[in-house]
Amino acid sequence: MPLVVPFAEDVFTWPSDKPQLIGCKCSECSAVFFPEQSACGRCGSTAVERELLPTTGTVYSWTSQEFLPPPPYAGGETRDTYQPMGIGLIDLEGVVMVEARLTECDPDRIHIGDRVEMVIVPFRSDDDKDVVTFAFKPV
Amino acid sequence: MREVVVLGVGIHPFGRFGDKSAIEMGAEAVRMALGDAGVTWNDVQFAFGGSFEVDNPDAVLGRLGRTGIPFMDVYNGCATAATALELTADGIRSGKYDIGVAVGMDKHGHGAFTSDPVHYGAPSWYGDAGMFLTTKFFGMKINRYMHDFGISHETLARVASKNYENGSLNPNALRRTPMSVEQIMESRMLNYPLRQYMFCSPDEGAAAVVLCSAEKARQLTSNPIFLRATALRTRKAGAYEVHSSSTFPEHEPAPTVFASQAAYEQAGIGPEDVDIVQLQDTDSGAEIIHMAENGFCNDGEQEQMLADGDTRITGRLPINTDGGLIANGEPIGASGLRQIHELVQQLRGNAGERQVPGNPKVGYSQLYGAPGTAGVSIVSL
Numbered sequence: 208m209p210l211v212v213p214f215a216e217d218v219f220t221w222p223s224d225k226p227q228l229i230g231c232k233c234s235e236c237s238a239v240f241f242p243e244q245s246a247c248g249r250c251g252s253t254a255v256e257r258e259l260l261p262t263t264g265t266v267y268s269w270t271s272q273e274f275l276p277p278p279p280y281a282g283g284e285t286r287d288t289y290q291p292m293g294i295g296l297i298d299l300e301g302v303v304m305v306e307a308r309l310t311e312c313d314p315d316r317i318h319i320g321d322r323v324e325m326v327i328v329p330f331r332s333d334d335d336k337d338v339v340t341f342a343f344k345p346v
Numbered sequence: 347m348r349e350v351v352v353l354g355v356g357i358h359p360f361g362r363f364g365d366k367s368a369i370e371m372g373a374e375a376v377r378m379a380l381g382d383a384g385v386t387w388n389d390v391q392f393a394f395g396g397s398f399e400v401d402n403p404d405a406v407l408g409r410l411g412r413t414g415i416p417f418m419d420v421y422n423g424c425a426t427a428a429t430a431l432e433l434t435a436d437g438i439r440s441g442k443y444d445i446g447v448a449v450g451m452d453k454h455g456h457g458a459f460t461s462d463p464v465h466y467g468a469p470s471w472y473g474d475a476g477m478f479l480t481t482k483f484f485g486m487k488i489n490r491y492m493h494d495f496g497i498s499h500e501t502l503a504r505v506a507s508k509n510y511e512n513g514s515l516n517p518n519a520l521r522r523t524p525m526s527v528e529q530i531m532e533s534r535m536l537n538y539p540l541r542q543y544m545f546c547s548p549d550e551g552a553a554a555v556v557l558c559s560a561e562k563a564r565q566l567t568s569n570p571i572f573l574r575a576t577a578l579r580t581r582k583a584g585a586y587e588v589h590s591s592s593t594f595p596e597h598e599p600a601p602t603v604f605a606s607q608a609a610y611e612q613a614g615i616g617p618e619d620v621d622i623v624q625l626q627d628t629d630s631g632a633e634i635i636h637m638a639e640n641g642f643c644n645d646g647e648q649e650q651m652l653a654d655g656d657t658r659i660t661g662r663l664p665i666n667t668d669g670g671l672i673a674n675g676e677p678i679g680a681s682g683l684r685q686i687h688e689l690v691q692q693l694r695g696n697a698g699e700r701q702v703p704g705n706p707k708v709g710y711s712q713l714y715g716a717p718g719t720a721g722v723s724i725v726s727l
């Protein structure tokens with residue numbers, strides 16, 4: 208079996224049976240951010256701690272990405288092979304909202320207010336390994 | 347603080363101009379603004395030049411005359427032109443100078459803007475994932491807005507159709523062919539619910555203004571147009587903005603809301619006093635949202651206003667009378683000065699076929715874009 212690797216380090220816990228997004232929480236003002244960053248974007252405190260984020264949430268809004276994103280997009284498709292993807296802003300149980308890929312991009316199959324859960328999906332196939340990314344899927 | 351007058355305006359058409367450099371276009375726009383103001387380059391004491399693509403806008407000096415004046419280059423995202431305008435105005439308000447020039451110029455390639463996300467403070471993987479695109483942000487923002495406030499797909503098309511119609515009356519516009527609501531509704535979906543003909547394109551062009559203290563202007567013109575307010579704001583924590591990998595569950599208002607409030611306060615007027623408006627229509631959804639963010643209607647009223655033609659040149663609140671970004675495209679450095687150019691033509695009654703009837707007296711312009719920066723300017727007779 209080929210090696211399965213995440214498309215970037217420290218975005219979600221991996222390897223894991225139940226991967227979670229890796230965010231951070233400010234110890235001073237409790238603001239939560241994704242991904243992890245060195246200081247708080249609200250109060251500037253450097254006292255921020257790693258926080259694993261909920262894996263379920265609600266679609267706050269969404270759109271479709273119908274054209275192949277220009278570089279630096281690294282999905283590996285060409286104009287001919289690219290399939291539109293959905294992108295959503297997901298409210299993770301009131302903790303934080305994150306932008307994420309969706310498994311759906313058809314307005315008949317994804318709606319504002321839909322409940323979704325995080326899944327790991329194929330991103331690109333390299334010679335000796337399968338590269339994966341995170342996405343949200345309607346439940 | 348001293349009052350500031352817009353003494354002259356100039357524009358190089360927006361479009362595509364082969365090998366012609368942005369610097370050449372910038373110099374032409376300045377020459378036109380000087381002629382309009384009735385002054386010479388030797389009268390100009392300082393200048394700000396804005397651009398995204400041009401590292402060194404001060405190279406226009408080589409086409410205008412190297413008089414040795416301070417010339418400051420600025421880049422501030424989609425609010426670059428509003429920034430050049432505000433800084434030039436501040437140089438006069440403070441009493442340091444009497445006459446200054448703000449010029450913006452750009453020459454972009456085709457397609458959505460692209461950069462390294464790390465230089466925007468976004469994670470490096472954000473671009474790898476295909477998220478570093480302003481267009482998908484605009485799609486998500488208007489999709490939620492339509493859901494919350496009952497805006498229809500047809501209203502999105504009406505905005506674009508109006509702006510193409512206004513562009514057809516503007517000899518300086520990139521797109522001068524009117525387009526029906528049906529044609530726009532049939533164009534290719536790019537980022538649901540936004541279609542191809544609902545978006546502006548990056549293009550080429552330049553615009554310039556000559557600003558002057560009100561005192562000095564009395565010697566130079568009998569019909570001054572006053573720059574009543576300039577305001578810039580950045581996104582607050584928790585606002586949902588371009589290039590946000592995360593935001594708070596309760597959103598802060600967008601930076602436009604705060605820039606708008608500050609500008610009204612500076613000018614001592616309210617939205618009800620404004621006769622003609624230029625808004626950032628990166629896409630037709632942005633124009634709809636910005637109508638409310640700038641205080642011109644309540645959320646949701648846009649549906650009826652567009653159906654009634656309220657924002658057309660002949661309507662009660664004309665918006666983007668020169669075709670806005672949708673018809674003119676967006677050379678970033680010049681875009682906001684194009685808005686001022688149009689407002690000045692309208693207030694002078696010189697807008698020709700595009701002239702808003704009823705002698706408009708107060709004009710309002712707004713810029714918004716990456717990285718979550720807004721600029722508002724107000725001019726009046």
Ligand SMILES: [Zn+2]
Nearest residue numbers: 233236247250
């Ligand atoms: Zn904090």
